[in-house]
Amino acid sequence: MRRNIFILLFSFSFNFLSAQKDARPNIIYIMTDDLGYADLSCYGRKDYQTPNLDKLCAQGVKFMNAYAAAPVCTPTRVAFITGRYPARLTVGLYEPIADDSLVGLTSETPSIATLLKKAGYETYLVGKWHLGYQPEHTPNKNGFDYFFGFKSGATDYISHTAFRGEPDLYENDKPIEKSGYITDILGEKAIEVIKQRHQKPFFLSLMFSAPHWPWQAPGDKPVAPGNGTEWSKGGSPQVYAAMMKSLDDAVGNVVKAIDDLNLSNNTVIIFTSDNGGEKFSDNGIYKGGKMQLWEGGIREPAFVRWTGKLKEASITTQVSTTMDWTATILALAGARADKNFPLDGIDLMPVLTGEKTEVPRTLYWRIFQRRKHYAIRDGSWKWLRDEKGEEYLFDLSVDPSEKNNIKEKFPDAFLKLKNKFIAWEKTVLAPIPLQ
Structure with missing residues (x-):
């Protein structure tokens, strides 16, 4: 009798867990x-x-x-x-x-x-x-x-x-x-x-x-x-x-x-x-x-x-x-x-x-083989370096179209983002030139 009860309980538990899993x-x-x-x-x-x-x-x-x-x-x-x-x-x-x-x-x-x-x-x-x-x-x-x-x-x-x-x-x-x-x-x-x-x-x-x-x-x-x-x-x-x-x-x-x-x-x-x-x-x-x-x-x-x-x-x-x-x-x-x-x-x-x-984010991007662009978004700040080596700082909360480069106005933010990107890049693989 006890054996039958054990089997019944085991079967119930298995079916319950399966139902939960399938849910x-x-x-x-x-x-x-x-x-x-x-x-x-x-x-x-x-x-x-x-x-x-x-x-x-x-x-x-x-x-x-x-x-x-x-x-x-x-x-x-x-x-x-x-x-x-x-x-x-x-x-x-x-x-x-x-x-x-x-x-x-x-x-x-x-x-x-x-x-x-x-x-x-x-x-x-x-x-x-x-x-x-x-x-x-x-x-x-x-x-x-x-x-x-x-x-x-x-x-x-x-x-x-x-x-x-x-x-x-x-x-x-x-x-x-x-x-x-x-x-x-x-x-x-x-x-x-x-x-x-x-x-x-x-x-x-x-x-x-x-x-x-x-x-x-x-x-x-x-x-x-x-x-x-x-x-x-x-x-x-x-x-x-x-x-x-x-x-x-x-x-x-x-x-x-x-x-x-x-x-x-x-x-x-x-x-x-x-x-x-x-x-x-x-x-x-x-x-x-x-x-x-x-x-x-x-x-x-x-x-x-x-x-x-x-x-x-x-x-x-x-x-x-x-x-x-x-x-x-x-x-x-x-x-x-x-x-x-x-x-x-x-x-x-x-x-x-x-x-x-909403969670504050810091995101990184790098493209190398064709454009050589580098970028980081930290909060609403964005740092970018383009294929010509020009560097930019934007506040996307007020300038989502990236029209106004404000790196001179906010040098501390500019350097902070640039340095964060440099540190991040050391954690990933080096780029491969286009062959």
């Missing part, structure tokens, strides 16, 4: 590519509308001071996948990584997917990888249970080929062929993942290529093989608007799938981008763009929806960066970072729920 939220992280700060109508775009993204933004918390970890693709993705400044890893020094590179992300550094998988999550990546091409660098070798997407920095939206014309669409490690516009395909695949019968909570990293060049609207012809310079030619504001409509529709369909399955109360949706905008983008009031550390190169639209947990139509001025999303997601999942690879980000959820007030 953790599903997490969908959506990253776009080269999206300008004001490229969504909810952030100020006037010549086209993004109704689905606007609605998603209105259903959660909108960020006004969200930053990318770098002004270019690969380093920002390194930051998200590892939760650490990109310059802490060799792959993060490439701006961006070349298609024929032997360098890439390896399992030596625990990825967000590895940590989530260890914590009991199913892990999926749909879309762009751009963190290595060798067998040991693939998403599946870095913690993702499932990968569907492309490995290069840009893909033809129609033919799904990389610069030189080689096929670049994979399911896990196998090349596949599939007809259709890549933005639509990625959205549809994400919905397939969501609709699966999940035994555990899931993490879906949905990495769109839009609105990165080549500038192709649905129905356009494939572009000729070439290189980045050739692929970034052409286009028009009308083509860009069509690309953005496809992106907006795809995200809208993904959100609808979540809502139709009654998963919205237990699914956190995060939306952001990897760096500032380029040709045809609108970076709003911010100076510069992609490949630069002026605000336009690193400011991002970002918002989070968690139905029933986060107040709708709310706005935060919390300063944040890419690594914060990693820390926030791990905290939501009850996962822990590896003590040998401490995170450089913070959990944003206590601020978003109102449990804590």
Whole structure:
């Protein structure tokens, strides 16, 4: 009798713990590519509308001071996948990584997917990888249970080929062929993942290529093989608007799938981008763009929806960066970072729920291979050195457009920030010249 009671209690405890574990939220992280700060109508775009993204933004918390970890693709993705400044890893020094590179992300550094998988999550990546091409660098070798997407920095939206014309669409490690516009395909695949019968909570990293060049609207012809310079030619504001409509529709369909399955109360949706905008983008009031550390190169639209947990139509001025999303997601999942690879980000959820007030931040950036820009934001102060060696100090609270260099007026603040940057740079890897 006592044995039966013990078995009953053990079974109850196991089931209770499993239910508690499974009650953790599903997490969908959506990253776009080269999206300008004001490229969504909810952030100020006037010549086209993004109704689905606007609605998603209105259903959660909108960020006004969200930053990318770098002004270019690969380093920002390194930051998200590892939760650490990109310059802490060799792959993060490439701006961006070349298609024929032997360098890439390896399992030596625990990825967000590895940590989530260890914590009991199913892990999926749909879309762009751009963190290595060798067998040991693939998403599946870095913690993702499932990968569907492309490995290069840009893909033809129609033919799904990389610069030189080689096929670049994979399911896990196998090349596949599939007809259709890549933005639509990625959205549809994400919905397939969501609709699966999940035994555990899931993490879906949905990495769109839009609105990165080549500038192709649905129905356009494939572009000729070439290189980045050739692929970034052409286009028009009308083509860009069509690309953005496809992106907006795809995200809208993904959100609808979540809502139709009654998963919205237990699914956190995060939306952001990897760096500032380029040709045809609108970076709003911010100076510069992609490949630069002026605000336009690193400011991002970002918002989070968690139905029933986060107040709708709310706005935060919390300063944040890419690594914060990693820390926030791990905290939501009850996962822990590896003590040998401490995170450089913070959990944003206590601020978003109102449990804590906004947290003062000090953030660092460095880009070397093409622009040689260096920057730090400390509170509202920002120090920047550009490719000409000119140094600047701005107070972003009154001069977000970086129009007035006040280093002469505030020499103490100028030296403080510069010295903090110098000290930080000693803690990361030395840059690698472009070869």
